[in-house]
Every structure is written in C-alpha cells, then in structure tokens.
Amino acid sequence: MTKTGAAYHHGDLRAALVRAALELLEESGASELSLRGVARRAGVAPSAPYRHYPDRDALLSAVAAVGYRELTEKLATAHPSPSTPDDLAAVAVAYVEFARQRPALFRVMFGGPCDRDSSERAAATAAVSAYVGAIAERAFPQGDKEALSTAIWALVHGLAFLHLDGKLDSSDPSGVASRVRTSVHALIAASASLAAFADAEPMGRQSEDGSLRSSPRPRNP
Amino acid sequence: MTKTGAAYHHGDLRAALVRAALELLEESGASELSLRGVARRAGVAPSAPYRHYPDRDALLSAVAAVGYRELTEKLATAHPSPSTPDDLAAVAVAYVEFARQRPALFRVMFGGPCDRDSSERAAATAAVSAYVGAIAERAFPQGDKEALSTAIWALVHGLAFLHLDGKLDSSDPSGVASRVRTSVHALIAASASLAAFADAEPMGRQSEDGSLRSSPRPRNP
DNA sequence: GTGTAATGTAAGCACCGTTCACATGGTAGA
DNA sequence: TCTACCATGTGAACGGTGCTTACATTACAC
Numbered sequence: 001m002t003k004t005g006a007a008y009h010h011g012d013l014r015a016a017l018v019r020a021a022l023e024l025l026e027e028s029g030a031s032e033l034s035l036r037g038v039a040r041r042a043g044v045a046p047s048a049p050y051r052h053y054p055d056r057d058a059l060l061s062a063v064a065a066v067g068y069r070e071l072t073e074k075l076a077t078a079h080p081s082p083s084t085p086d087d088l089a090a091v092a093v094a095y096v097e098f099a100r101q102r103p104a105l106f107r108v109m110f111g112g113p114c115d116r117d118s119s120e121r122a123a124a125t126a127a128v129s130a131y132v133g134a135i136a137e138r139a140f141p142q143g144d145k146e147a148l149s150t151a152i153w154a155l156v157h158g159l160a161f162l163h164l165d166g167k168l169d170s171s172d173p174s175g176v177a178s179r180v181r182t183s184v185h186a187l188i189a190a191s192a193s194l195a196a197f198a199d200a201e202p203m204g205r206q207s208e209d210g211s212l213r214s215s216p217r218p219r220n221p
Numbered sequence: 222m223t224k225t226g227a228a229y230h231h232g233d234l235r236a237a238l239v240r241a242a243l244e245l246l247e248e249s250g251a252s253e254l255s256l257r258g259v260a261r262r263a264g265v266a267p268s269a270p271y272r273h274y275p276d277r278d279a280l281l282s283a284v285a286a287v288g289y290r291e292l293t294e295k296l297a298t299a300h301p302s303p304s305t306p307d308d309l310a311a312v313a314v315a316y317v318e319f320a321r322q323r324p325a326l327f328r329v330m331f332g333g334p335c336d337r338d339s340s341e342r343a344a345a346t347a348a349v350s351a352y353v354g355a356i357a358e359r360a361f362p363q364g365d366k367e368a369l370s371t372a373i374w375a376l377v378h379g380l381a382f383l384h385l386d387g388k389l390d391s392s393d394p395s396g397v398a399s400r401v402r403t404s405v406h407a408l409i410a411a412s413a414s415l416a417a418f419a420d421a422e423p424m425g426r427q428s429e430d431g432s433l434r435s436s437p438r439p440r441n442p
Numbered sequence: 443g444t445g446t447a448a449t450g451t452a453a454g455c456a457c458c459g460t461t462c463a464c465a466t467g468g469t470a471g472a
Numbered sequence: 473t474c475t476a477c478c479a480t481g482t483g484a485a486c487g488g489t490g491c492t493t494a495c496a497t498t499a500c501a502c
Binding site: 234265266267268269272273 | 479481
C-alpha cells in the first residue's frame with residue numbers, strides 16, 4: 001500500500017502526476033512547473049497531489065529522477081564504454097543534446113537547490129555519477145579517478161548549461177554538436193601542449209604526491 | 222532623464238531596487254526573489270518598480286549584470302593574466318568560490334533562460350566571455366581560441382554548478398578549493414597522457430569534418 | 443456487512459506578478 | 473512667479489500560486 005503500483009480512486013495518481021508533469025515540461029518548453037497545473041492536467045483537484053507528495057519540491061524530485069534515468073540511458077546509447085577522445089566527445093555531445101532537446105526537464109534536474117531528502121533523486125544522481133566515473137577510469141587509467149570524473153562531468157555539464165542559457169549559440173543542432181566535439185578535443189590537445197611546457201615533473205600520476213607545487217593537499221572531505 | 226543618476230521622489234529608485242534585491246539575495250541565501258519583497262525592502266509600493274522595469278525579469282537582469290561585473294572583478298583579482306596550470310586553477314577556484322559564497326546571485330546570473338533583450342546584461346556577459354577568451358589565448362597560444370575559451374569556461378562553470386547543486390560536497394571551503402585545483406590539474410595531466418595515445422589525427426581543428434559515426438540522426442521523440 | 447484508513451474534494455489563507463485609475467511633486471515654459 | 477505637464481509613487485484589484493484544513497468518498501480487512 002502506498003506503494004507505487006497501487007491503484008485507488010484514480011488509479012495510481014502518484015505516477016500519473018509525474019507523467020503529467022513531464023508532458024507539461026515537454027510542451028511549455030521552458031517555464032516553471034506549477035503544482036496546480038500538474039493537478040489540472042491529471043484531471044484532479046489542486047489539493048490531491050498532497051496525498052502523494054509532501055510538497056511541490058518532492059514532486060519535482062520525482063520528475064528529476066525520471067530525467068536522470070533517461071539521461072543515463074541516452075549517454076549509454078551514445079557510447080557504452082568510451083575510452084578515446086572521439087568516444088568522450090560523442091558522450092559529451094549526447095549530454096548537451098539532452099539538455100538542448102529537453103531544457104525544461106534539464107533545469108528541473110539541475111536548476112535548483114535539490115532535495116537532499118529524496119532518496120529516489122539521490123539514487124538517480126548517483127547513477128549518473130557512477131557512469132561518469134566509469135568513463136574516467138577507463139579513459140584515464142593512471143589518473144585520480146574521482147578528480148577526473150568530476151572534471152569531466154563538470155566540463156560537459158558546463159557546456160550544456162552555457163548552451164541552455166544562451167551564452168553559446170544553440171540554434172543549429174549540428175553546430176552545437178561540432179562545437180562540443182571541438183571543445184573537448186581542443187581542451188585535450190591544448191592541455192597536452194601546455195603540459196609539455198610544464199613537464200618539469202612527470203605527467204599523469206601526480207595526483208597524490210608533489211602535485212604542481214600549487215596545492216599542498218589533493219582533497220579531504 | 223530616466224538616466225541612472227536622476228533622483229525624483231524617492232531618489233533613484235531604479236538603483237535602490239537593485240541594491241535591495243542584492244541584499245535580499247545575500248540574506249535569504251538561496252530562495253527566489255519576489256518583486257514585491259524587493260519593493261517592500263526598498264520601502265515602496267508593490268507597483269512602484271514597474272515605473273523603472275517593465276517586469277520582474279528586467280529587474281533580475283539588472284541584478285545579474287551587477288553580478289557579472291563583480292564576478293569579473295573577482296576573477297581578475299585572483300589572477301590578472303593566468304598562463305600556467307596553477308594560474309588557471311587559481312582562477313577556477315575564484316569562480317567556484319564566487320558561486321559558493323553568493324549562490325543566490327549566481328543562480329540569478331546563470332539559472333534561468335536569460336533576457337536576450339537586456340543590453341546591460343548582454344554587455345556584462347560579453348565581458349566575462351572576453352576575459353575567459355583572453356585567458357585561453359594566453360595559456361594556449363597555438364590552439365583554437367574560441368573553442369578553448371568555451372571549453373575552459375564550461376569546465377569551470379560546470380564545477381561551480383555541481384557544487385552549488387550538491388552534486389559535489391561543498392561544506393568545507395578549503396576542500397572545495399583543493400578539489401577544484403585537483404580537477405583542473407588532473408584533467409590537464411590526464412589529457413596529456415591520453416593525447417599521446419590518440420595522436421593519429423591532428424588535434425585542435427577538426428570541428429567541421431570528421432564527425433564520429435555515432436549518431437546518424439539527432440532526434441525524433 | 444461494517445469499520446477504517448487511504449484517497450480525492452472544496453473552500454480558504456497568504457502570497458505572488460501585473461495592471462489601472464489616481465495622487466503627488468519636480469521642472470519647463472509662460 | 474505661476475502654471476501646466478509629465479515623471480514618479482500609491483492603492484486597490486485581478487487571476488494565479490503553494491499549501492492547509494475540514495469534509496466526502498471509496499476500497500479493502502475483518
């Protein structure tokens with residue numbers, strides 16, 4: 001009971017609300033998601049959702065969780081196990097494409113201070129994180145896995161957001177894709193040439209020891 | 222008249238509203254900015270702001286513009302002309318620090334689909350972009366300047382957002398800083414080793430041609 | 443069958459963005 | 473200097489929002 005599958009008066013309103021919310025996000029393209037609007041869409045009184053979600057944020061978290069799952073699917077489809085720069089670029093393109101194709105959902109997923117209480121949301125986030133971490137480990141076997149995964153995620157995530165916010169032109173999909181590819185490749189290449197300058201110390205394993213004379217400790221939380 | 226300096230009944234309400242908005246953002250830490258709340262803070266009727274800004278978004282754009290200026294200042298203070306990995310890391314840390322210290326303002330600046338009409342906002346954005354571009358050009362003289370600047374901006378921007386959204390723990394400031402440094406360094410170092418493997422094709426200018434044989438069609442849902 | 447807890451409803455609260463008719467007052471032109 | 477004008481601020485109002493509370497209904501356990 002109270003479980004997801006149960007069907008009382010309405011027939012699993014809990015799931016119907018998430019579905020309605022996703023539809024509204026898809027249609028209105030960008031704007032805010034009103035709980036009353038979702039209820040209206042589901043053909044139910046404005047107070048009905050409160051039987052299933054404590055507040056608007058909880059519903060949004062459920063919606064975000066669906067978004068995380070669909071995002072991981074899309075990334076896996078783009079490339080199941082990326083290891084070359086081209087593979088990485090393909091996954092990056094898929095990530096940004098997701099943000100561009102479903103901007104409203106993407107904003108629900110990443111736009112606001114998220115509900116740390118939603119275990120559903122936390123789990124879905126962890127899945128994305130794990131996927132990115134796996135990529136990092138495969139692509140850069142000799143690096144600090146956690147640092148690399150966050151760096152890669154950040155690069156891709158930032159590209160997605162800058163396009164979404166109009167800081168980078170995203171009118172032409174293929175243009176966006178090529179820009180993402182170029183960015184990834186360019187950063188890799190340029191980093192290589194820069195590293196050549198700074199190779200007083202050996203590259204590729206200095207996450208633990210001497211670093212680059214800059215940061216005395218690598219992490220700590 | 223209607224210029225910024227003019228002082229009518231209230232004495233430059235236009236600027237006072239922006240000031241009040243910034244104060245509220247600083248205090249409430251995160252939440253949304255209500256136009257009525259800003260008016261209240263400025264000691265003025267809820268309808269008064271409409272004499273100076275056509276709607277809430279316009280006021281928010283003015284606030285965002287201030288944020289952009291302060292961000293560029295902070296970056297310049299962190300390092301006026303970064304060119305080494307350490308320099309870049311220092312600027313990256315400053316960027317993320319800004320987002321962490323003033324999360325509400327940062328969200329106003331980057332959180333929503335921005336007002337393309339606001340020339341003030343556009344100009345301030347351009348300033349940030351130019352600064353990042355200058356960094357890229359100085360640090361990677363032989364690279365594609367535009368691609369590099371977007372890549373770098375994206376990396377840093379993504380780091381800021383992931384911390385802000387709780388995807389990365391940001392409870393300890395020094396921990397955040399060291400993580401940012403580590404991420405930047407690790408990406409540079411690992412990219413270098415990876416680039417050594419994949420140097421079959423020339424890196425840094427394959428934006429238009431090659432593609433990746435990955436996604437035949439971009440969408441269809 | 444009946445009782446009970448889960449589910450949906452209706453009405454209402456305080457707040458929001460926005461508009462509009464109106465009051466006020468600084469300044470330009472006589 | 474007086475006056476008219478127009479920029480500025482006010483107050484009330486409209487529809488919308490999130491959320492709560494009292495009430496109606498309905499499915500299932502016994």
